[in-house]
Amino acid sequence: MTDVSIAAVGAYAPRLRIDADEIADAWGQFQASGIERKAVPEADEDALTMAVEAAERALAAAGRDGSAVTHLALGTTTPPMAEEDLTARLASMLGAPEDVTTRTVTGSTRASAQALDAALDAGPWGDEVALVIASDCPRGEPDSERGHAAGAGAAAFVLEADGPGTIVDRASHVEPYPGTRFRTTGDDETTGLGVTQYDRDAFTTTLGGATSDLEEPLDVDAAAVQSPDGKLPYRATDALGVSVTEISAAETVSTLGDTGAASVFLSAATAFEEGAERLLIAAYGSGAGANALLIDGAVPVATSLEGDTDLSYAEYLRRRGEITSDEPEGGGAYVSVPSWQRTISQRHRLVAGRCPNCNGLNFPPDGACYDCNEVPDEYETVELSGTGTVEAVTQIEQGGAPPEFVEQQSKSGAFVSAVVAFDGPDGEQTVSAPTQVLIGGDEVVDVGDDVETTIRRIYTQEDVIRYGFKAQLTGAKR
Amino acid sequence: MRDAYVIGAGQTPFGTMPDESYRSLFSAALETAVDSVPYGLERDDIDEAVIGSLGVGGRQLGLSGPAATEHAGLHGIPSSRIENACAASGYSVRQAVQAVKSGMADVALAGGVEIMTDMSSDVTKYWLGVSGETEWERLTGTTFAGVYAQMASTYLDQYEATQEHLSMVAVKNHENGAKNPKAHLGFECSLDDAVGAPTVADPLNLYHCCPTSDGAAAVLIASEDVVDEYTDDPIRVAGVGAASERVGLFQRDDYTGIASSKKAGEQAYDEAGITPDDVDFAEIHDCFAIAELLAYEDLGFCERGEAHQLLEDGVTELDGELPVNASGGLKSKGHPIGATGAGQVAEAFKQLSGKAGDRQIDDPQYGLTHNVGGSGGAAVVHVLEREVAQ
Numbered sequence: 001m002t003d004v005s006i007a008a009v010g011a012y013a014p015r016l017r018i019d020a021d022e023i024a025d026a027w028g029q030f031q032a033s034g035i036e037r038k039a040v041p042e043a044d045e046d047a048l049t050m051a052v053e054a055a056e057r058a059l060a061a062a063g064r065d066g067s068a069v070t071h072l073a074l075g076t077t078t079p080p081m082a083e084e085d086l087t088a089r090l091a092s093m094l095g096a097p098e099d100v101t102t103r104t105v106t107g108s109t110r111a112s113a114q115a116l117d118a119a120l121d122a123g124p125w126g127d128e129v130a131l132v133i134a135s136d137c138p139r140g141e142p143d144s145e146r147g148h149a150a151g152a153g154a155a156a157f158v159l160e161a162d163g164p165g166t167i168v169d170r171a172s173h174v175e176p177y178p179g180t181r182f183r184t185t186g187d188d189e190t191t192g193l194g195v196t197q198y199d200r201d202a203f204t205t206t207l208g209g210a211t212s213d214l215e216e217p218l219d220v221d222a223a224a225v226q227s228p229d230g231k232l233p234y235r236a237t238d239a240l241g242v243s244v245t246e247i248s249a250a251e252t253v254s255t256l257g258d259t260g261a262a263s264v265f266l267s268a269a270t271a272f273e274e275g276a277e278r279l280l281i282a283a284y285g286s287g288a289g290a291n292a293l294l295i296d297g298a299v300p301v302a303t304s305l306e307g308d309t310d311l312s313y314a315e316y317l318r319r320r321g322e323i324t325s326d327e328p329e330g331g332g333a334y335v336s337v338p339s340w341q342r343t344i345s346q347r348h349r350l351v352a353g354r355c356p357n358c359n360g361l362n363f364p365p366d367g368a369c370y371d372c373n374e375v376p377d378e379y380e381t382v383e384l385s386g387t388g389t390v391e392a393v394t395q396i397e398q399g400g401a402p403p404e405f406v407e408q409q410s411k412s413g414a415f416v417s418a419v420v421a422f423d424g425p426d427g428e429q430t431v432s433a434p435t436q437v438l439i440g441g442d443e444v445v446d447v448g449d450d451v452e453t454t455i456r457r458i459y460t461q462e463d464v465i466r467y468g469f470k471a472q473l474t475g476a477k478r
Numbered sequence: 479m480r481d482a483y484v485i486g487a488g489q490t491p492f493g494t495m496p497d498e499s500y501r502s503l504f505s506a507a508l509e510t511a512v513d514s515v516p517y518g519l520e521r522d523d524i525d526e527a528v529i530g531s532l533g534v535g536g537r538q539l540g541l542s543g544p545a546a547t548e549h550a551g552l553h554g555i556p557s558s559r560i561e562n563a564c565a566a567s568g569y570s571v572r573q574a575v576q577a578v579k580s581g582m583a584d585v586a587l588a589g590g591v592e593i594m595t596d597m598s599s600d601v602t603k604y605w606l607g608v609s610g611e612t613e614w615e616r617l618t619g620t621t622f623a624g625v626y627a628q629m630a631s632t633y634l635d636q637y638e639a640t641q642e643h644l645s646m647v648a649v650k651n652h653e654n655g656a657k658n659p660k661a662h663l664g665f666e667c668s669l670d671d672a673v674g675a676p677t678v679a680d681p682l683n684l685y686h687c688c689p690t691s692d693g694a695a696a697v698l699i700a701s702e703d704v705v706d707e708y709t710d711d712p713i714r715v716a717g718v719g720a721a722s723e724r725v726g727l728f729q730r731d732d733y734t735g736i737a738s739s740k741k742a743g744e745q746a747y748d749e750a751g752i753t754p755d756d757v758d759f760a761e762i763h764d765c766f767a768i769a770e771l772l773a774y775e776d777l778g779f780c781e782r783g784e785a786h787q788l789l790e791d792g793v794t795e796l797d798g799e800l801p802v803n804a805s806g807g808l809k810s811k812g813h814p815i816g817a818t819g820a821g822q823v824a825e826a827f828k829q830l831s832g833k834a835g836d837r838q839i840d841d842p843q844y845g846l847t848h849n850v851g852g853s854g855g856a857a858v859v860h861v862l863e864r865e866v867a868q
Binding site: 328333334335339340343364370391392393394395396397400401402403404405406408409415417418419432433434435436446447448458459466 | 604606607621623627632635679728
């Protein structure tokens with residue numbers, strides 16, 4: 001088998017939710033069976049930012065940090081860019097070393113299972129770890145079954161040599177079944193021909209093919225089965241050799257929706273959190289293919305899967321950009337991509353600088369020191385933890401955003417902009433930086449509030465997405 | 479160094495002027511300034527021109543100084559544009575004073591011009607807030623109102639002032655502006671109007687924010703060697719102060735004051751040999767209501783945290799002990815970015831010359847102008863003095 005095992009799992013879903021009833025009210029019916037609510041990405045979230053959220057939780061549950069990651073893989077059907085290696089930015093955001101091996105797997109909902117399978121073959125890595133992240137936010141036509149089902153979420157596995165979760169067995173299976181679920185080049189909405197029995201056959205045949213190749217007895221507490229809706233996985237019980245109870249013990253589709261390539265990872269996280277000690281992962285990808293993995297052991301988990309902000313259907317359409325405007329044309333202020341790139345370690349990891357002359361903390365560490373006005377040859381690099389206190393704050397009301405933020409405001413409404421005094425590593429000195437503060441539910445941000453950072457989209461210009469830190473109230477991180 | 483005097487100054491109306499170009503507005507302002515010189519002035523007498531402008535909208539970004547002066551018939555003289563955001567023409571006045579004091583010019587023109595209201599709403603969005611710190615402040619989504627709102631959040635948290643005191647600034651300045659025929663928003667507003675306005679960037683509402691305006695202003699500075707040729711009532715530039723501060727709010731030690739204003743004020747008082755108590759009136763940079771409160775403190779009109787008391791006691795009203803923004807200020811008179819600083823000096827010149835009409839302050843001797851760029855990245859203060867016969 002493999003000498004690699006699972007150290008920990010982390011999972012994340014956006015805090016925004018929409019009820020199936022809201023969609024049913026708008027359209028007269030809700031077409032996705034077995035989904036009661038689903039997660040909706042905020043305007044500044046995408047597969048990359050959710051991947052970071054999940055990865056940080058998984059690393060924390062494993063008691064490791066990004067510097068230990070030597071193999072980094074991302075599985076998603078919705079990479080924010082169709083061409084461009086996202087793992088370079090992912091590694092930077094997580095603080096992984098620059099010689100990390102990276103993989104992006106995409107193309108079907110079993111992309112993350114394929115990434116996991118490949119990672120298991122690549123290790124072990126001595127004291128270092130692999131991180132395999134599944135992150136997805138599929139879209140469909142607003143009036144389609146896939147559109148109604150489309151949810152969002154991410155989960156990550158930390159792999160190491162002697163982790164608590166042993167990979168007992170694994171298998172994969174492919175058979176050509178075109179047309180069950182696909183997205184044409186250049187389109188961002190997934191569709192399918194909707195040939196009901198054909199779709200079910202593709203699903204059960206490939207999943208059955210993979211599990212039947214497992215030599216070890218299943219005997220599982222839970223089964224994490226691919227869930228494009230809340231009904232299809234249960235049609236595969238016979239083919240998989242598991243019961244309805246075992247599938248429902250791990251299901252997330254009823255509350256998160258169709259999470260695409262993150263589906264089985266999210267289910268695995270949920271099952272481990274519920275105490276499962278033997279788990280089947282059964283991933284399906286249209287085309288069609290399936291991966292089956294049998295895991296034994298109690299795996300540490302850190303998840304943030306509950307929602308806390310309900311959307312109306314109109315708000316949901318705004319978040320998805322169905323009815324909103326883009327960045328306006330104009331001139332004026334402009335930060336080129338090369339100059340943005342030079343600040344990426346600040347944007348991604350809050351890398352500050354300590355002045356060699358006076359010890360003062362500077363952010364960004366560039367130019368004359370804020371404290372002593374000397375221009376040092378080089379600042380000593382200091383990474384901030386991301387916790388801090390709001391010093392000054394305002395809410396930029398609708399219509400008032402700078403052009404770079406018009407699209408965000410059109411989608412999400414007023415946003416909070418603050419100056420935060422970030423805690424220095426010595427616990428005494430702070431250094432201030434401007435940042436948006438994420439708000440959900442009825443949260444209000446005041447001077448003196450404690451915050452911590454996370455990664456979000458900042459803005460997109462000339463089609464290049466600029467990612468960076470934003471703050472959220474401590475405790476809101478869920 | 480020899481003394482410098484304001485011998486004439488004027489401005490166009492501030493407001494929305496779709497029929498004007500930046501050049502025609504500048505010419506009109508120059509004409510009002512020339513007309514205000516008691517014994518008259520030939521344009522050939524002007525040795526140098528410095529024009530303040532941010533260049534909102536692009537227009538003539540390069541060589542806009544010569545482009546403006548050539549249109550106004552000042553052909554061939556050294557002419558340059560100075561950019562210091564909203565403090566552009568406060569700095570052009572300072573530059574003209576330097577030229578005169580140094581002996582390089584006997585008569586120098588300090589002007590300012592901006593056109594802000596003829597652009598599409600998309601282009602306007604790009605040009606507003608270009609003087610905030612761009613890479614970090616603006617690119618967290620912070621607008622210009624947002625930065626001042628952040629200062630207000632800290633100030634209101636730290637001191638006794640309330641949002642209502644911010645609204646009192648609007649009421650006062652509109653009351654004054656209603657008496658100024660050149661004001662952009664020359665109408666009175668009630669405290670209820672000012673309190674109940676829609677929020678722009680909490681805690682600032684619409685009445686806590688100045689408008690964007692078109693306009694131009696011009697100030698003529700002459701040396702002590704030639705001043706008698708132009709006037710018997712010279713207004714002396716008694717003190718000049720200027721300073722810079724970190725452009726981004728987050729880079730500063732204090733958010734409840736503007737260090738550059740404080741330094742510029744101290745320099746100007748020092749050179750003029752006066753204290754804040756000697757100031758008879760002030761034109762203050764109230765781009766946002768909180769800015770006027772901060773300026774009361776930065777300029778030494780009261781202690782830190784006590785600005786609201788001046789408003790409550792009516793000290794800074796037109797008939798108060800220290801009238802502030804008799805012209806209406808940026809809030810009511812308007813704020814054509816590059817023209818604002820020179821416009822303040824034009825108002826001070828009018829007041830000290832006794833020609834301010836319905837808003838005339840009783841027999842002032844010292845007037846102060848305070849012009850700020852961005853959220854305090856640049857500040858310039860002038861103390862003007864009506865010389866009283868010995």
